[in-house]
Amino acid sequence: MERTVVILGGELASEGRLVLEDAGVNVVSTQPYIDRQGVIEVMRVHRPDAVIVRLLADLLGPEEMRAGGQLRHIAKHGVGTNDIDVKAATALGIPVSMTTGSNGHSVAEHALALIMALAKDLPRQDALIRDGIWDKNQYKGRELRGQRLGLVGFGFIGQTLARMAGAIGMIVSAFDPHAPDDAFLDGIIRETDLDTLLASSDVVSLHCPLTPETQNLIDARRMGLMKRGAFLINTARGEVVDEKALVSALEDGHLAGAGLDSFAVEPPGTENPLFQLSNTLVTPHVAGVTLDAKRAVSVMSAENVLAVLNGKTLEPRFLAS
Incomplete structure (x- = not known):
């Protein structure tokens, strides 16, 4: 069964995308700072199993989370989850992960x-x-x-x-x-x-x-x-x-x-x-996106997604609450 992951707000480093593609995942990415209506439309069209959040114009809220109908995981490309309604995700039974320590x-x-x-x-x-x-x-x-x-x-x-x-x-x-x-x-x-x-x-x-x-x-x-x-x-x-x-x-x-x-x-x-x-x-919010850090964050966010989609439980340090 094909699984789909949508990257919201920009592309992953090639190494991170390759982790997903090598696992047979269909990967879709959007432009940076996609707005709320854009997210809802992408979710309805692609019905992703998971999303990786990079750069959003608006908070990722419950309507966006429900729009695709089958979302199982939200991975933050980084550690700041202030652009994700974590409480709403928890209420919907969707775990939210972070790339703790990567950048x-x-x-x-x-x-x-x-x-x-x-x-x-x-x-x-x-x-x-x-x-x-x-x-x-x-x-x-x-x-x-x-x-x-x-x-x-x-x-x-x-x-x-x-x-x-x-x-x-x-x-x-x-x-x-x-x-x-x-x-x-x-x-x-x-x-x-x-x-x-x-x-x-x-x-x-x-x-x-x-x-x-x-x-x-x-x-x-x-x-x-x-x-x-x-x-x-x-x-x-x-x-x-x-x-x-x-x-x-x-x-x-x-x-x-x-x-x-x-x-x-x-x-x-x-x-x-x-x-x-x-x-x-x-500087334009780039402290954590050196070439080295971007590779590490992209790989870790992809690995977090695959772990959850494969039925594994992430360590507490990687989970937002």
């Missing part, structure tokens, strides 16, 4: 790259030289050694970044009420109060999931607690940060800069005021 190292490296680029004043120096200005007196680079990095969220990505930052001499503290005590090794300081972490950090890097509790977690009040001249890094979800408050904090100089890989609305419009500021460094 975490790439995200941690990306966060470190944003930190270093801002600290070393690289975007501004690049712009000056391209404008014909060669003036070393305008360099405002900082040394990261001895600076305090505050991590909000201390799962695999946060822990990986902590080791990298520690290796270059940064002092690292982290806030995560869900992390076990044994995660805080090698001199990592456990901070039990988020406000205290923000107030004491020279760089704040966000690595928490998007939940009702973390929506606009970093708002105007909390930005006001941060040190004047601090940097904010976000490789988590854009909605964790109040973007309007961030623009104000950057415009008045309270924050020296922000490195952002995600935004409240994606893809964001070119009129987004964050793009008009000289002290922002922005």
Whole structure:
């Protein structure tokens, strides 16, 4: 019996698609940021056994899940399931999987790259030289050694970044009420109060999931607690940060800069005021999609799909709840 898997919102890496095709699966992919009505139509036409979710314009909700009539599994191409109504899927008896650990190292490296680029004043120096200005007196680079990095969220990505930052001499503290005590090794300081972490950090890097509790977690009040001249890094979800408050904090100089890989609305419009500021460094939500990570995520999401379709139970760490 032929089985069909639809990739919603873009294509898999060829290695991931091959995993499915070698197992005899019919694979269908859609364009990135497919909207709700587009998803419903695809589900009705192809009646997939499983879907792999990449980039959606809207939340994948119960109507879309039911539209195909035989959906058995939803696999997220990544670990952030905020674009999937997991509760609705659970109520319909459809397990939702994640590719836990597959791209975490790439995200941690990306966060470190944003930190270093801002600290070393690289975007501004690049712009000056391209404008014909060669003036070393305008360099405002900082040394990261001895600076305090505050991590909000201390799962695999946060822990990986902590080791990298520690290796270059940064002092690292982290806030995560869900992390076990044994995660805080090698001199990592456990901070039990988020406000205290923000107030004491020279760089704040966000690595928490998007939940009702973390929506606009970093708002105007909390930005006001941060040190004047601090940097904010976000490789988590854009909605964790109040973007309007961030623009104000950057415009008045309270924050020296922000490195952002995600935004409240994606893809964001070119009129987004964050793009008009000289002290922002922005990337298009690519921290976890290096060529290496994309291969790993695609293969793992395909393997998760096949495991479920073949009647196997995934390990709890791969399941959203």
